[in-house]
Amino acid sequence: MKRSIHGGAGATVARALGIDPAQILDLSASMNPVAPDPVPVIGRHLDAVASYPDPTTATAALADVIGLDAERVLLTNGGSEAIALVAADLGKGWADDCDFALYRRHLDVLDPNAARFRSNPHNPTGRLAGADETADVWDEAFYPLATGRWTRGDDAVVVGSLTKLLAAPGLRVGYVLADGERIERLARRQPHWAVNALVCAALPELVAAIDLPSTAGRIATLRNDLLAVLTEAGLQPRPSDANYVVCDDASERLLAHGIVVRDCTSFGLPGRMRVAVPDERDLARLAEALR
Secondary structure (H helix, E strand, C coil), X not given: CCCCCCCCCXXXXXXXXXXXXXXXXXXXXXXXXXXXXXXXXXXXXXXXXXXXXXXXXXHHHHHHHHCCCHHHEEEECHHHHHHHXXXXXXXXXXXXXXXXXXXXXXXXXXXXXXXXXXXXXXXXXXXXXXXCCCCCEEECCCHHHHXXXXXXXXXXXXXXXXXXXXXXXXXXXXXXXCCHHHHXXXXXXXXXXXXXXXXXXXXXXXXXXXXXXXXXXHHHHHHHHHXXXXXXXXXXXXXXXXXXEXXXXXXXXXXXCCEEEEECHHHCCCCEEEEECCCXXXXXXXXXXXX
16 A cells, blocks of 8 residues: 555545545544544534635634734644745745655755754654754644643744644644734735635634643643553654654554554654554554554
């Protein structure tokens, strides 16, 4: 089976195996394992699909919980659009080979002396950047889940993803945090109605219910449980601060049990896999498969 260069390949794997996608445990995409079900909230806003989207209220709601002026926040169609917009605005920049592939994909010119993109916590290793480490663009898609805080808060441009925090990849909602001048410039580059009407209508209610410190604490406990399971299986898990862990590769072994993980070859780490931190029920299934 062809390896995916990104996570979230559960449905593709199910088709290849000829089984019901509901039978797949997808640990290749690192979502918030303790996120409340967003469907009831979204269901209360279905009438929004009858109108063109207006992100003004949703932007203000996200800015308020982060603690920034709305002029410094741009909602995007997922974190991937946030990365593409910032990369296009910069034109040239740099990202290490062993980091998220979309940075290098969207930069017009790769220049090690130009603006540097970095994931924080690092993707795929899961380690948080030190206080003395710098970047021109921080990708903080997993930062709230690792720290219980919205952002590191330095002067760099930040791209983020509510997809991970809400465990709702189908919503496609991300953001950029930057100075007002850059946000205006990115907004002019962004296509009209890039953020869909359901996001615009439901996001204020969704973000109001987020308790980051509690979420990060619960994930830390589940991550420790995952580390114990992987260690018992002899897979030598590496230390992580994030909602995912890198360990020795057992992806083919797990696939036989309908469990999909993220192969790390595209990160420059052949022979290793990234496993999303699961909830208690899915961790039990993973442990049984490894046994």
